[in-house]
Amino acid sequence: MTRTIFEKPDVLPLVTEVFRELGYEGASMSKITERTGLSKGSLYHFFPGGKSEMASEILAHIDQWFTLNLFEPLENNEALSAIDQMWQQIDVYFQSGQRICLIGAFALDETRDRFAAAIRQYFIRWIETLSAALVRTGLSQEAAVRISEETIVGIQGGLVLSRALHDESFFGRTLANLAQRVSTAIAESGPPR
CATH class of the missing domain: 1.10.357.10 (Tetracycline Repressor, domain 2)
Structure with a gap:
């Protein structure tokens, strides 16, 4: 089940915890979607540059x-x-x-x-x-x-x-x-x- 989140500040803490848990290399897009409950489309909406942009932010x-x-x-x-x-x-x-x-x-x-x-x-x-x-x-x-x-x-x-x-x-x-x-x-x- 995907979450409905409307603002980037709501997404960033969720993604951060995935990186904390799995590290940069271990935080694949599939793991990020699985652990945050967000769809890949939502993640790319907030972070068009993908995982690298997530880490930078x-x-x-x-x-x-x-x-x-x-x-x-x-x-x-x-x-x-x-x-x-x-x-x-x-x-x-x-x-x-x-x-x-x-x-x-x-x-x-x-x-x-x-x-x-x-x-x-x-x-x-x-x-x-x-x-x-x-x-x-x-x-x-x-x-x-x-x-x-x-x-x-x-x-x-x-x-x-x-x-x-x-x-x-x-x-x-x-x-x-x-x-x-x-x-x-x-x-x-x-x-x-």
Whole structure:
């Protein structure tokens, strides 16, 4: 049975979850229609460029979410509150570790080359915005970049292990440990500049 959906914003989350579950290569048009309940005609109506266009729009949608909820607050808000907000937003977005990082997954398979610029920009912007916020708390640029890189590696690793271990609490513990490390580094750096 096909679904009746009239707007593209209604379709994008359905398609995104198929890509999250099956990856780019595994998400054939037949699998997408089967799992979303949408006909191929409906999918091509919304995404005339097919699967590649779907993935591009998904990546753009993810980028918009991260820009609004993480990157802009880290760039524009008071640094400590923006960093605190980052932990909360990450936990919500990744559903306490039960939702994979689709951009991270795309970075690991053949999709990486097809969407290299978007994947690279996602991780670079996250490192840069977190680093800039950390510098505003008083850390040196070198320490801020190192801590930002370690934090994002920890988040990505936490997502993988949380799902691999089927342990929802693992990701929460990972975020708490990372937040503590960041807080300790900030406290040891002295007053903000």
